[in-house]
Amino acid sequence: MKHQTDTRETVIAVKGLCKSFGSHRVLDHFDLTLQRGESLVVLGRSGSGKSVLIKCIIGLIRPDHGKITVLDENVLTLDHKAMDKMRMKVGFLFQSNALYDSMTVRENLEFPLRRHAFRMGQQEVDDLVMEALKNVGLEHTVDMMPVELSGGMRKRIALARTLILKPEIILYDEPTTGLDPITSREIINLINTIGEKYHTASIIITHDMKCVQLTAQRVAMLIDGRCYATGTYDALKNNPDEKINLFFQ
Amino acid sequence: MNFPDATRVFLNQTGEISRFAFRFFRQGLRTRYEWQELLRQCYIVGYKSLPLAALTAFIMGLVLTMQLHPTMVYYGVEAMIPAMVGISIVREIGPILTALIFAGKIGSSIGAELGSMKVTEQIDAMEVSGTNPFKYLVVTRTLASVLMLPVLVILSDAVSLYGSYLGINLYEQVQFNLFFKQILDSLAYQDVVPAIVKTFFFGFAVGIIGCFQGYNSSKGTEGVGRSANAAVVVSSVLIFILDLIAVQVADLL
Ligand SMILES: Nc1ncnc2c1ncn2[C@@H]1O[C@H](COP(=O)(O)OP(=O)(O)OP(=O)(O)O)[C@@H](O)[C@H]1O
Ligand SMILES: [Mg+2]
Numbered sequence: 001m002k003h004q005t006d007t008r009e010t011v012i013a014v015k016g017l018c019k020s021f022g023s024h025r026v027l028d029h030f031d032l033t034l035q036r037g038e039s040l041v042v043l044g045r046s047g048s049g050k051s052v053l054i055k056c057i058i059g060l061i062r063p064d065h066g067k068i069t070v071l072d073e074n075v076l077t078l079d080h081k082a083m084d085k086m087r088m089k090v091g092f093l094f095q096s097n098a099l100y101d102s103m104t105v106r107e108n109l110e111f112p113l114r115r116h117a118f119r120m121g122q123q124e125v126d127d128l129v130m131e132a133l134k135n136v137g138l139e140h141t142v143d144m145m146p147v148e149l150s151g152g153m154r155k156r157i158a159l160a161r162t163l164i165l166k167p168e169i170i171l172y173d174e175p176t177t178g179l180d181p182i183t184s185r186e187i188i189n190l191i192n193t194i195g196e197k198y199h200t201a202s203i204i205i206t207h208d209m210k211c212v213q214l215t216a217q218r219v220a221m222l223i224d225g226r227c228y229a230t231g232t233y234d235a236l237k238n239n240p241d242e243k244i245n246l247f248f249q
Numbered sequence: 250m251n252f253p254d255a256t257r258v259f260l261n262q263t264g265e266i267s268r269f270a271f272r273f274f275r276q277g278l279r280t281r282y283e284w285q286e287l288l289r290q291c292y293i294v295g296y297k298s299l300p301l302a303a304l305t306a307f308i309m310g311l312v313l314t315m316q317l318h319p320t321m322v323y324y325g326v327e328a329m330i331p332a333m334v335g336i337s338i339v340r341e342i343g344p345i346l347t348a349l350i351f352a353g354k355i356g357s358s359i360g361a362e363l364g365s366m367k368v369t370e371q372i373d374a375m376e377v378s379g380t381n382p383f384k385y386l387v388v389t390r391t392l393a394s395v396l397m398l399p400v401l402v403i404l405s406d407a408v409s410l411y412g413s414y415l416g417i418n419l420y421e422q423v424q425f426n427l428f429f430k431q432i433l434d435s436l437a438y439q440d441v442v443p444a445i446v447k448t449f450f451f452g453f454a455v456g457i458i459g460c461f462q463g464y465n466s467s468k469g470t471e472g473v474g475r476s477a478n479a480a481v482v483v484s485s486v487l488i489f490i491l492d493l494i495a496v497q498v499a500d501l502l
Contacts, residue, residue, distance in 0.1 A: 055373070058377055060373050060376060060377065080381075084379045087377045087378075087379065088379070090377075092374075092377050094370040094373065094374060095370065096368075096369045096370050097369070097370075098369055098370040098371045098373065098374035099371075100366075100371055100374075101365070101366075101369075101371070102362075111375075111378055111380075112378040112379065115375075115378050115379040115380045116378065116379040
């Protein structure tokens, strides 16, 4: 199910990223690159700073030092307008789904479309909403409220909302955590299908080894705030290093 | 300087809240006004608290009159009841009671709503969807509180005075027109205007404190509960402090 990259073009480059909360240093000179169409897994223990890393990439958290380039834009120097423009091309699937509780599924999906200052007719918006829901197989939930959905369905709706702007890059924050093995398998399949269908590059954050195995073309290990090692799943699995080995037991 | 811990926490909070309020004014003036969300919030904020505010106001007017009546009769000044009740309700009881009900109802719901949006990353999600969450959530809710509380207070005053009219009719027959004419005659411009003006500040206090507590909610579900609770406690205290300031300022004028 792993799709192949065709062109080698860097879409995300992170260099020397540092972030501390108080005296607690979460990221310590972290480096990472992502190629167009590539799917990269960032593997790390709970609390190692994975969410902090991708929130820095999308500009939600301001790092202390370092350089982040997304689609040839320097994220740290962008103004509001340019930042919004960049964020239209980068989808973000939140760890806690972040569906708006007070809105229906339809309104949830329409939100990014309407807010990003597009001038779209109602018909066009409806079509995009239905297409996004179809991609995740949940067309019948369009008028339901998020509370009426199960955890797996909510994750899929959140994924549909991420996809609705047809992003070039998608950042997944622990897409399978808290789901049963069958549902998480469905989500993994969706991630792979979407990658193939729209040729998106993706960074997938996880500590679920099944997810790593099935989605990763390349794995980066976040240990002690640094990018400790990168390589394919198989290469890392056979790596004798103790800290790396811990994940594969 | 060495402050005791509690003092330091208090000063810290005060500073944070002031900064948050300052940000409200700066962001509120920037373009892309969220009219639609503002209208929606006005409707929610006003409509949700109206029944409760009206009920408490009605009971307060009724009970106040019933309790005053025996004493006033004893001193032979029962004719003064409409004037007394009118002044106390319009100047103090109406605004403060409605503001406290408003703090309990709207302050806590804003605190809980924004708190849960914060911990479930909905605020982050808005930000990556081309929306300034501070303007979309904080500015609209605070403005809605500022605009709706005075309206609620005026309605509550009216309901409260009507309660008082019913209360007085339990003892003696008083004409509706006469009762309200006496009230209006006893109320001067400087009774009414400061009382209404201060409710704008009460509304601001409830809105901004509710948003502040929710927006800075700590992770986890107990953080949401704490935000809702703190929103009510802090804004209620602030309402009394503002009331104290208002009475001093009104005296100067
Ligand atoms: N806003 C914040 N304020 C203070 N500390 C924070 C903040 N955000 C994250 N941290 C700290 O940074 C560290 C990394 O957090 P992060 O959420 O990135 O972990 P994670 O790798 O995503 O873990 P998980 O797998 O549990 O999601 C944690 O120790 C956390 O306490
Ligand atoms: Mg995380």
